[in-house]
Amino acid sequence: MYLLDTNHCSRIIFGESNVIRRLQEHIGLGVATSVIVQGELIYMVQKSSQQEANLRFVRTFLQTIDLYPISGGVADVYGSLKGEIVENFGPKDKAKRRKFTVQDLGFSDNDLWIASTALHYNLTIVSGDSDFQRIQQVQALALESWL
Template identity: 30%
Template sequence: MSGRYLLDTNIIIVLFADEAVIKNNLAQANEVFIPSIAIGELYYGARKSGRTQANLARVDELVANSAVLVCDAETAHRYGDVKNKLRLQGRPLPENDIWIAALALQHNLILVNKQNGRELCCTYLCECSLSG
C-alpha cells in the first residue's frame, strides 16, 4: 500500500483500536496525512466519551506526531465542485466527508476510509474527480 494517503476519521479510530492489518498497510505508505476536519471530529468524540482525558491525550499525541492538512480557499473551491457533483448524482454525503474529500483532491492524495466493515480507498473521491 505505497503512496500518499489522507486518513478519514473512521480509519484513525480504527488505528486507535490497534487494528494490525490497517497499521501494517499504512506503515508501507510513502506519506500519510491527517485532515484538520478529522481532528475536530476526534476532539468532539473525546469530549463526549466516558474517558475524556485519556481520549483527548490520544488526539493530542496524534496531532503532535502527524502531518496535518488544513483547508484554504483552494479546498473550498474543490468542496464546491465535489458537493455539486454529488448533488447531481443524487448521492449526498455528510459535510465533513466532503471537506475531507476536497482536501484529498487538492493535494492529490488517496483518501482512505472504512465503511461497512472493510477498508476502502478513494470510493466517492475517484468518481467525483473523474466524472462531469
C-alpha cells in the first residue's frame, strides 16, 4: 500500500504523465494519501491565482483516493518519532533543547505526521521530499519516489 505525499499528489492533479503512469502501475496495490496532504493541497489552492479552478481539481482528485486520518495510534507514533528525531539530530545540552524545535533541523511537522501515518499503517511513502530520507536514519520507513 502506498501513501502519496503532496509533491506527488500535485503532479497527478496537474497531469504530469510520468507520475500518472506510475500511479496506474501501482493502483491495484492500493494508493492513498493523508488528511495532512489534503490540508497542504488546500493551502496550495489558497495561494494560487486560479483558486476556483484549482480547488475543483483538488476536490476531484481527493474523491478518487482514500484518505488516512490522524488517529490516536498515529499520534502515538508521531510523539515517539519526534522524540527520536530530537534525540538523534538535536542539541545534546538539555537547556538548549527547551527552545529547540524540529523545524530548527529542517523537518516540517507535516512531514512527521505523514511519516507517522505511514509507520502506523505500514505504508510506503511516495515522495521526492528529502525529509523522509532523513527520517529513515531513525525509523525503518519504506520510501519511493515516482519523479
